[in-house]
Amino acid sequence: MNSIRVPVVEKILSANDQLAxxxxxxxxxxxxxxxxxxxxxxxxxxxxxxxxxxxxxxxxKIGVIEGDTAAVTIDADKVSDAGVPAVQINTGGxxxxxxxxxxxxxxxxxxxxxxxxIIENVGNLVCPAAFDLGTDINILIASVPEGDDKPYKYPAxxxxxxxxxxxxxxxxxxxxxxxxxxxxxxxxxxPGLTTFPVSCVTGEGITDWLNWLxxxxxxxxx
Amino acid sequence: MNSIRVPVVEKILSANDQLAxxxxxxxxxxxxxxxxxxxxxxxxxxxxxxxxxxxxxxxxKIGVIEGDTAAVTIDADKVSDAGVPAVQINTGGxxxxxxxxxxxxxxxxxxxxxxxxIIENVGNLVCPAAFDLGTDINILIASVPEGDDKPYKYPAxxxxxxxxxxxxxxxxxxxxxxxxxxxxxxxxxxPGLTTFPVSCVTGEGITDWLNWLxxxxxxxxx
Numbered sequence: 001m002n003s004i005r006v007p008v009v010e011k012i013l014s015a016n017d018q019l020a021x022x023x024x025x026x027x028x029x030x031x032x033x034x035x036x037x038x039x040x041x042x043x044x045x046x047x048x049x050x051x052x053x054x055x056x057x058x059x060x061k062i063g064v065i066e067g068d069t070a071a072v073t074i075d076a077d078k079v080s081d082a083g084v085p086a087v088q089i090n091t092g093g094x095x096x097x098x099x100x101x102x103x104x105x106x107x108x109x110x111x112x113x114x115x116x117x118i119i120e121n122v123g124n125l126v127c128p129a130a131f132d133l134g135t136d137i138n139i140l141i142a143s144v145p146e147g148d149d150k151p152y153k154y155p156a157x158x159x160x161x162x163x164x165x166x167x168x169x170x171x172x173x174x175x176x177x178x179x180x181x182x183x184x185x186x187x188x189x190x191p192g193l194t195t196f197p198v199s200c201v202t203g204e205g206i207t208d209w210l211n212w213l214x215x216x217x218x219x220x221x222x
Numbered sequence: 223m224n225s226i227r228v229p230v231v232e233k234i235l236s237a238n239d240q241l242a243x244x245x246x247x248x249x250x251x252x253x254x255x256x257x258x259x260x261x262x263x264x265x266x267x268x269x270x271x272x273x274x275x276x277x278x279x280x281x282x283k284i285g286v287i288e289g290d291t292a293a294v295t296i297d298a299d300k301v302s303d304a305g306v307p308a309v310q311i312n313t314g315g316x317x318x319x320x321x322x323x324x325x326x327x328x329x330x331x332x333x334x335x336x337x338x339x340i341i342e343n344v345g346n347l348v349c350p351a352a353f354d355l356g357t358d359i360n361i362l363i364a365s366v367p368e369g370d371d372k373p374y375k376y377p378a379x380x381x382x383x384x385x386x387x388x389x390x391x392x393x394x395x396x397x398x399x400x401x402x403x404x405x406x407x408x409x410x411x412x413p414g415l416t417t418f419p420v421s422c423v424t425g426e427g428i429t430d431w432l433n434w435l436x437x438x439x440x441x442x443x444x
Binding site for chain 2 (some may be wrong): 039122124156
């Protein structure tokens with residue numbers, strides 16, 4: 001079975017890579033800095049995006065693409081309520097966004113007026129890792145209740161990211177989570193990875209993240 | 223792009239369905255009751271399986287197949303330490319088990335001496351929903367920290383299950399989770415679904431689950 005499937009996947013990937021390259025060029029030409037935000041379901045992607053919008057909306061113009069496997073607008077509605085332009089992409093059951101879907105989403109947003117584009121991928125630690133969307137950086141939001149063994153079990157996604165957010169730090173007292181074991185797994189796969197431990201409930205760590213991101217966006221505009 | 227991909231997926235699915243049918247017949251002929259256990263990464267599949275083994279190992283003979291995307295044996299080791307035969311399947315990056323992989327795993331287990339086969343799928347709320355493994359029942363382990371909106375966002379997996387476990391009930395006091403909203407989403411997709419709220423930390427709800435499962439296994443042997 002693998003011998004049948006591998007060539008098909010490779011073909012899709014190489015088409016995706018070409019389109020990701022085009023997205024990257026296109027966003028650059030519009031002066032948009034972009035983030036692909038990945039996570040397991042329920043790690044807190046949307047809450048973290050809302051915190052980011054809230055903290056930066058007076059300093060940067062932000063746009064959002066929301067990826068979902070079903071035609072529910074829960075996340076897109078929350079983002080729209082936060083006062084930024086948002087588009088929802090329904091993958092029709094697919095387990096990840098790809099560069100084609102993102103290209104379609106970008107056409108529906110006022111890119112000329114956007115500094116920072118946040119793309120919320122489908123909640124999944126496996127599939128999104130294999131599909132470049134053409135963003136400037138890839139971010140993974142891990143969360144304390146998922147457990148400290150996730151880097152060991154889902155190495156591909158940890159290898160390909162530029163920034164790691166460790167969310168739900170407020171739950172650390174109630175959960176058996178060994179920060180050293182987690183960190184060791186991450187370090188093995190992605191040495192020196194920029195990491196922000198945060199809590200969207202208490203606000204812990206959010207300021208550091210916002211300052212880092214604002215600097216990155218401004219640097220990209222120079 | 224979709225027009226290229228859909229026929230390929232359909233072909234794989236129908237081959238998978240045939241093999242799932244064979245697995246089901248094969249397990250039946252050996253008198254093995256089988257469970258496909260699905261969940262998001264970090265919902266507590268392995269902890270829940272260990273609780274199930276611990277509670278039933280004096281009453282039933284249990285075997286386990288562990289699905290992982292990488293060649294780590296963290297979960298398989300834990301299960302082996304619990305004293306039951308276990309096989310690990312490395313999907314090589316694939317986001318789900320399929321019927322072929324399970325057929326291979328079954329060949330490596332002493333089925334003649336097993337009453338209950340537990341298959342731990344890859345941590346993922348999207349892909350496993352589309353692949354029948356040939357088990358008697360499909361179970362989803364949801365968990366409180368994932369949030370109460372998951373049935374709305376990942377409807378396919380909620381539609382196809384026979385039993386729902388809601389794990390990490392001990393964290394309810396520390397998390398904004400509306401049990402009624404969650405239940406309403408589940409009810410819409412899968413009316414009357416058998417549900418067990420549990421905590422693998424406090425043991426809450428585990429006895430009810432064990433009694434239910436033991437009855438199901440014994441009924442299947444009549």
